[in-house]
Amino acid sequence: MTFHRFVALGDSFTEGVGDPDETRPNGVRGWADRVAEVLAGDDFTYANLAIRGRKLLPIVDEQIEPAVAMSPDLVSIYAGANDVLRPRIDVDVLIEAYDAAIGRLTGAGALVVMFTAYDPGGSPVFGALRGRFAIYNELVREVADRHGATLVDFWRLRDYRDDRLWDGDKMHMSAAGHQRMAIAVLDALGVDHDLAPLRLDERPVLSASDRRAANLEWARSHAGPWVKRRLTGTSSGDGLAPRWPQLAPVVAAG
Structure with a gap:
């Protein structure tokens, strides 16, 4: 096709x-x-x-x-x-x-x-x-x-x-x-x-304390800001324009 x-x-x-x-x-x-x-x-x-x-x-x-x-x-x-x-x-x-x-x-x-x-x-x-x-x-x-x-x-x-x-x-x-x-x-x-x-990296072996630390870091870095945007009515896309707004030839991967 x-x-x-x-x-x-x-x-x-x-x-x-x-x-x-x-x-x-x-x-x-x-x-x-x-x-x-x-x-x-x-x-x-x-x-x-x-x-x-x-x-x-x-x-x-x-x-x-x-x-x-x-x-x-x-x-x-x-x-x-x-x-x-x-x-x-x-x-x-x-x-x-x-x-x-x-x-x-x-x-x-x-x-x-x-x-x-x-x-x-x-x-x-x-x-x-x-x-x-x-x-x-x-x-x-x-x-x-x-x-x-x-x-x-x-x-x-x-x-x-x-x-x-x-x-x-x-x-x-x-x-x-x-x-x-x-x-x-x-x-x-x-x-x-x-x-x-794509080839995947080996899964890291984490201790219980490592997992807790990773979860806390995720909550601080990602979950918290996501919840804040929901509460304030803002979006991660505010101020962004479409990446390729008009039909054009394809940009090849570098």
Whole structure:
């Protein structure tokens, strides 16, 4: 399958947070850049409108029409996880808006790639929200089925139980996680590629006191600021612009 105009939409998952590359806008690379590098050819351009911290309705309001204006033949969109993490949500309102957005994209002629959210069942931090994520994901599957979208079922990718596929904040994928997701997207699209999982470091052996110290450091460095943003109504994406706001040839990895 050959694509010519790929536009990636969403939040930190698609922006590339957790996959650092200081040579790129916002200092990250991510799975979407990795996919675009595989798809790149003489007549291929790529845009990435995703911004970290964005919830579903702002993604729909801010990113769908600019994407449609680019006449893409391939669009990826990941949205909703930031909403599900909030204390209270109306999942039916979210899905109604998501359904309309996917219909707009497919109606414009794009092949759309959607994602379920990760299964947090093994997480001591977010495990309590597993039921809410399961409900949301099943509704996302229904939207994908209704519009003929290609679905990457993150919930069912069991290798993400390995914490080495996650960044130190326990919320975003690491470089290895982004590489694994790029492989999953290309496989779902039926695109031939030679991407392979990144080599993982050996797991450190930690004593009980080391684990306690690591958990305290995580709470101070990541959990605390995350909670503060929720309480103050701010976002990690405030003040950031899309990394690749217009279709352009792909920047190759350095």
